[in-house]
Amino acid sequence: EPEVPSFIASKVSQYSCQRKTTLNNYNKKFTDAFEIMAENYEFKENEIFCLEFLRAASVLKFLPFPVTRMKDIQGLPCMGDRVRDVIEEIIEEGESSRAKEVSNDERYKSFKQFTSVFGVGVKTSEKWYRMGLRTLEEVKADKTLKLSKMQKAGFLYYEDLISCVSKAEADAVSLIVKNTVCTFLPDALVTITGGFRRGKSTGHDIDFLITNPGPEEDDELLHKGLLLYCDIIESTFVKEQLPSRKVDAMDNFQKCFAILKLYQPRVNSNSYSTSKNFDMAEVKDWKAIRVDLVITPFEQYAYALLGWTGSRQFGRDLRRYATHEKKMILDNHALYDRRERIFLKAGSEEEIFTHLGLDYVEPWERNA
Ligand code: CTP
Ligand code: MN
Ligand code: MN
Ligand code: MN
Known part of the structure; x- marks a missing residue:
């Protein structure tokens, strides 16, 4: 049994910003089940129950030992009855019947498939589900549906986009983005944010923050070249406006949810690029990669980086x-x-x- 003398459950903060949570998760068994429960509540737009399971998952990710008895969670924050029931069953049975039920649930399975498409959220999934659609094949076959530009790109590059982005791919894209940005703005700062900045080895996308030190803001940058698909959202930030109080508010930066065409290293070569390998015309020698580009004024850079x-x-x-x-x-x-x-x-x-x-x-x- 791991001995953790400095660990006092009642001193664990209910706020994850007062805890240090590394990727070393001793309680994946529990947190995976919580995340399924949370996602199902998200699909049902039940934000309260969703957050309850996400907060509990976050507390268990922080624990420096695996939970093996109910006594281990005594005194910890965010352990409500619904959460405790799931933990108790996993301790006793090895798995949660509720989480298992959810993962086999028809509505959950459909929403899971639908939201795996770039540009499809809970609202669109709800609409498709109410129309009687259950699978992506059925969605694709339905010619009456009016897909957005983003969703069309999502279906077109689906297979590439659901496969994870590796650290090597993130580094390759990072070089390309930095080089491209620097040809337009030589002093610009380009930083990887998101999961890769937190040390993750894979991600569903690559997030970049771009800022230009000095007074000049360049709102032309995103309108220049390189992207397979790009939905540019213009900055709506108004000086002196109060910060937003919403839990999951969208910010007002100029940003771009893009898909980048990354050429894979050729046989006998291991350099990625955005230019074509001419001798391999027959095989697809590139991968579509989701990239978020966010442009921020220099004085807001630290806040944008944290967010x-x-x-x-x-x-x-x-x-x-x-x-x-x-x-x-x-x-x-x-x-x-x-x-x-x-x-x-x-x-x-x-x-x-x-x-x-x-x-x-x-x-x-x-x-x-
Ligand atoms: N974010 C944000 N505003 C948005 C979109 C995202 O502040 N409009 C924040 C999210 O809260 C998250 C970070 O940006 O903290 C990165 O978002 P995302 O790419 O969705 O998640 P990652 O943590 O990078 O995980 P993944 O590997 O799945 O991409
Ligand atoms: Mn990300
Ligand atoms: Mn994500
Ligand atoms: Mn992102």
């Missing part, structure tokens, strides 16, 4: 902590102190943690 590094749960808890413990409002642009009625400037993530009175948490410790 886009995630994890999603870590970000939710940072905002919840700011609101409930500090009377502040945090989003991907700014931090507003409601008592002082001022915006708190930050040039680094460390400064944001300091403003919030939190110990700094490294990116690889934000896998909540």
Whole structure:
């Protein structure tokens, strides 16, 4: 039995931004079941139950030992009755009958398939399900459906997009993005955010933050070349507007949910590129890769970096902590102190943690 003398359950914070969560998860058995439950509640738009399971999963990901008895979770935050029932059954039976039921549920299985397509969310899935559609084959066969430009691209590159992005591919795309950006903006800073910044070895996409030090903002950058599919969303940020209080608010940066065409290394070569291998015209020698590009003004860079590094749960808890413990409002642009009625400037993530009175948490410790 692992002895963890410094571990005191009742001292574990309910906020994941006050915990250090690495990718080393001792309780995958439990957290996988919780994530299935949470996803099913998300498909049913039951945000409260969804968050309950996501918070519980996040607490167990943080635990420095595997849970083997109910006593192990005594005193821990976020362990409501619904959560405890699942844990108890997994301890006793090795698996959760509820989670198993969900993963075999027709509606869940259909929503899971539908939302695996780029551009398809819960709303569209709901619509297709109500029309009687159950599988992607049925969706593709239905010629009456009006697909968005994004969804068409999602179906066109489906197989590539559901296969994970590797670290090697992320590094290759990173070089390409940096080179391309630098031909337009030589001083620009390009940073990988998202899961790869948290140390994950695979991802469903690659997230980039782009900023140009100095006063000039370049809103032309995204309109220049290189992308297979690109849906550019123009910046809607208004100076002096208060940060958003929504739990999962979209930010107002100019951004682009793109699909990039990455040429695979040829036989006897291992360099990726975005130019074609002419001697291999017959075989598909490229892979479609999902890339998020976010352009931020330099003075908002630290806030954008913190928000886009995630994890999603870590970000939710940072905002919840700011609101409930500090009377502040945090989003991907700014931090507003409601008592002082001022915006708190930050040039680094460390400064944001300091403003919030939190110990700094490294990116690889934000896998909540
Ligand atoms: N994010 C955000 N605003 C959006 C979209 C995403 O702030 N409009 C944040 C998410 O909260 C997340 C981070 O950006 O913390 C990266 O999002 P995403 O790519 O979906 O998740 P990853 O953690 O990178 O995981 P994956 O490997 O699946 O891509
Ligand atoms: Mn990502
Ligand atoms: Mn994701
Ligand atoms: Mn992303």
